Amino acid sequence: MTLKGYLVTGLLLWLPLAVTLWVLNLIVGTLDQTLTLLPDAWRPDHLLGVNIPGFGVIFAVLVLLGTGMLTANVLGQRLLMFWHGVISRTPVVKSIYNSVKQVSDTLLSDSGQAFRRALLVRFPHQDAWTVAFQTGRPSDNLAPLLGADEYISVYVPTTPNPTSGYFIMVAKKDTRELEMSVDEALKYVISMGVVAPQSARKH
Structure with missing residues (x-):
């Protein structure tokens, strides 16, 4: 193997790990910023005397769990309706909030239909296909x-x-439904076609 081959092999081994660590560091660093919502006396770095990365992740998960549990009862539903009412009457804020809420409800709700089916469509022109x-x-x-x-x-x-x-509207007859899950299709797109879906490998 040549020197260039050794360099490429080393790059292929270290690049995925480096990108993974970079993404994790970005996520943890962002979530650690949520600790600024707490009073100074309640922050882990003040209580322990040392800053330990990752407490923001735990705090964010606890906030999400607590919010979900709170809105599961009648009192929580009333508080949620009150909060939506206040936001809906606030100029500028209401348009941004309502748009984001509609998208998040569509993507994350069990009743939403977004990303339920992977397709082949002609894009960006009639002689090309994409996922x-x-x-x-x-x-x-x-x-x-x-x-x-x-x-x-x-x-x-x-x-x-x-x-x-890109968001486009296409004739249904001009699309082809793929025999792969949404997760497999996303991996296929992210990998630029390198990671073939399991169903395709079987065939």
Whole structure:
């Protein structure tokens, strides 16, 4: 093996680990900022005398669990309705909050239909295909303008960062449903086609 081969082999071994550690450090560092919500006397670095990374993750998980448990009862539902009412009457804030809430409800709710199906669609032109995810159907005021064919709404993620992408409406007859889970399709997109889905490997 040549010197270049050794360098490439070493890079392939260390790059995934380095990126994983960088992402974890970014997540932990961001969540540790939630500790600033606590009074100074309650912060772990003040109580222990030393700053230990990771307490913000524990605090964030406890806040999420506590909020979920609180809203599971009647009193919590009333507090939640009151909070939504206050936000909905606040100028500027209400438009941002409502938009984010609609997206999060669609993506995270059990009743949401976003990213429930992986598809092949023609993008960015008619001679190319890419992996996309069905997010729903065009709204009632848009559907009549699209013609007689049945249209669906899809999200086309970019590679290797699937959090950005394109929202398009395409004729259902021009799509192909994939025999792979959403998770497999996302891995396929993120890996730029390198990590083949399990179903494809079997075939």
